[in-house]
Amino acid sequence: MSELILPLEKLVEQFRRLPGIGKKTAVRLALACLDGDLAERFSAALLDAKREISECRICGNMCVGEICSVCANENRDHAVICVVEDVRSVMAIEKAGAYTGTYHVLGGLLSPMRGVNAEDLHIESLLSRIREGGVSEVLVATNATVEGEATAMYLAKKLSGAGVRVSRLAYGIPVGADLEYADETTLRRAIEGRQSL
Amino acid sequence: MSELILPLEKLVEQFRRLPGIGKKTAVRLALACLDGDLAERFSAALLDAKREISECRICGNMCVGEICSVCANENRDHAVICVVEDVRSVMAIEKAGAYTGTYHVLGGLLSPMRGVNAEDLHIESLLSRIREGGVSEVLVATNATVEGEATAMYLAKKLSGAGVRVSRLAYGIPVGADLEYADETTLRRAIEGRQSL
Numbered sequence: 394m395s396e397l398i399l400p401l402e403k404l405v406e407q408f409r410r411l412p413g414i415g416k417k418t419a420v421r422l423a424l425a426c427l428d429g430d431l432a433e434r435f436s437a438a439l440l441d442a443k444r445e446i447s448e449c450r451i452c453g454n455m456c457v458g459e460i461c462s463v464c465a466n467e468n469r470d471h472a473v474i475c476v477v478e479d480v481r482s483v484m485a486i487e488k489a490g491a492y493t494g495t496y497h498v499l500g501g502l503l504s505p506m507r508g509v510n511a512e513d514l515h516i517e518s519l520l521s522r523i524r525e526g527g528v529s530e531v532l533v534a535t536n537a538t539v540e541g542e543a544t545a546m547y548l549a550k551k552l553s554g555a556g557v558r559v560s561r562l563a564y565g566i567p568v569g570a571d572l573e574y575a576d577e578t579t580l581r582r583a584i585e586g587r588q589s590l
Numbered sequence: 591m592s593e594l595i596l597p598l599e600k601l602v603e604q605f606r607r608l609p610g611i612g613k614k615t616a617v618r619l620a621l622a623c624l625d626g627d628l629a630e631r632f633s634a635a636l637l638d639a640k641r642e643i644s645e646c647r648i649c650g651n652m653c654v655g656e657i658c659s660v661c662a663n664e665n666r667d668h669a670v671i672c673v674v675e676d677v678r679s680v681m682a683i684e685k686a687g688a689y690t691g692t693y694h695v696l697g698g699l700l701s702p703m704r705g706v707n708a709e710d711l712h713i714e715s716l717l718s719r720i721r722e723g724g725v726s727e728v729l730v731a732t733n734a735t736v737e738g739e740a741t742a743m744y745l746a747k748k749l750s751g752a753g754v755r756v757s758r759l760a761y762g763i764p765v766g767a768d769l770e771y772a773d774e775t776t777l778r779r780a781i782e783g784r785q786s787l
Contacts, residue, residue, distance in 0.1 A: 397681075398654050400635075400642040407632040411619050422608050423639070424677060427652075432640035435604040436633040438597075442620070443629035445597040455624075457595050480621060484594075 451522070453498035453515050455480045463487075463495055470494045472529040476519065476548060478502050478536060486534065494532070497522065502540040503547055511547065519548075523555050530558040537564065648719070650695035650712050652677045660684075660692055667691045669726040673716065673745060675699050675733060683731065691729070694719065699737040700744055708744065716745075720752050727755040734761065 397405060401423055408419035426432050448454070449461035452474075456462065463469055463483075473494030477483055478501060486492050499514040522528065533548055535541035545561055552559050564582035566575055575583070594602060598620055605616035623629050645651070646658035649671075653659065660666055660680075670691030674680055675698065683689050696711040719725065730745055732738035742758055749756050761779035763772055772780070 398643065398652060398659075400639040400654065401652070404635040404639040407628070407635045410628060411622050413615070413618070418610070420681070421610070421678070425608050426636055427640060427643060431604070431607060432636045436636040438601040438604045439623055439629045439633040439636075442597040442601040443624060446595065446624060455595060455598065457597065462595075481618070484617070 448498075452496045453500060453518070454483055454496050461496075468493075472527060473532060474519070474522065474528055474530070475532045475534050477534050478541065478544075482534060482536070494530075497531075499535075499544070502535060502538075503544045504540050514544075516548070516551065520551070520555070523552070523557055528557050530560060532560045532562070534562050537562075645695075649693045650697060650715070651680055651693050665690075669724060670729060671716070671719065671725055671727070672729045672731050674731050675738065675741075679731060679733070691727075696732075696741070699732060699735075700741045701737050711741075713745070713748065717748070717752070720749070720754055725754050727757060729757045729759070731759050734759075 396402070397420070401420075404423040404426065405416070405419045408414050408422050409416065414422070426435060445457050446455055447457070447459075449456045449464055450459055451464045452461060454461040454463060470493050474497050475486065475492060475494055476497045476499060477486070478499055480498060483496050483498065486496075497515065497519045499516065499519075501509050501514055503509060503511060503514070519531075523531070531548070531552055533545040535544045549559050549561075563586055564579065565586060566572065566579065566583050572580070593599070594617070598617075601620040601623065602613070602616045605611050605619050606613065611619070623632060642654050643652055644654070644656075646653045646661055647656055648661045649658060651658040651660060667690050671694050672683065672689060672691055673694045673696060674683070675696055677695060680693050680695065683693075694712065694716045696713065696716075698706050698711050700706060700708060700711065716728075720728070728745070728749055730742045732741045746756050746758075760783055761776065762783055763769065763776065763780050769777070
């Protein structure tokens, strides 16, 4: 028992492939899976999700079927495309409830260091959506990280001359935050982007 | 998209049944499962683990087959039985590497509040192991919580007169800890249990 028994070890290995799960947590979760009918239901949910969930053929968002609920929604503003890194960003923006346009999921961010180049992202499909017409604005909503910034810059250059307005999420002080604790870069950006009252 | 799509929602539900996994983490883990062949391998590992792992018919420890590796090991001291709450305690003690006896897994702790009574734990099988003879000591190694203490007390009473020595893990200052930060109860127990140098 100084080593885990093999079937448990194999299950722990799968848990460790998930983000943010270390060895100790993986063992705890794997043991919990042996209780009751959890293993069977879990296994079925995994296979169902994998089989039923696909990428929207327009925007790359997660969906059941061919087109996601946003692209299929006639009440959304199809003239505005919000470009995001992944599905989690879509979820976050939808949760905020302030956006009424459509999305385009890149499937990652440019990162030469990790070997992710423009052709690995869904940029070509974004350009062809714009070429088809009817798009007036592209709102780039990549994360405020170095890679997110680089991707936004690349897209801005790529889209210049395409006849669409290219915008970026505003930088600034998070709502509810104390100025004293804001980092200098954020504070500088907030001052540069100040708005009239 | 303000709600999750159904197959994802169902997978998130399964993750949320695991200990310490909240809504946000569950969504992150569920999304990660859709990458590559993770869902298929994960699902197979779950079903394999559930099918192959059973309880040792002697001590209740986790095993593949009928008897666990500790009970099957002739080099262990079968005259000493360490009584623990669950398989995780067995793992922790085995990892410490200082114990050479066998185990008995109770499968829980007494908790009238949560409706866990003596007959819900593997106490009868412990008593019958002792009645079979050859056991000289029972080391109670339940957690140092209220429920762990209550269970230890119950066992001590139940085993009095059974002709075995009943012992308990020592309480005291954790190795490496600063006295200043030890709580009063622990410190008092450490003083009461002081040992000659």
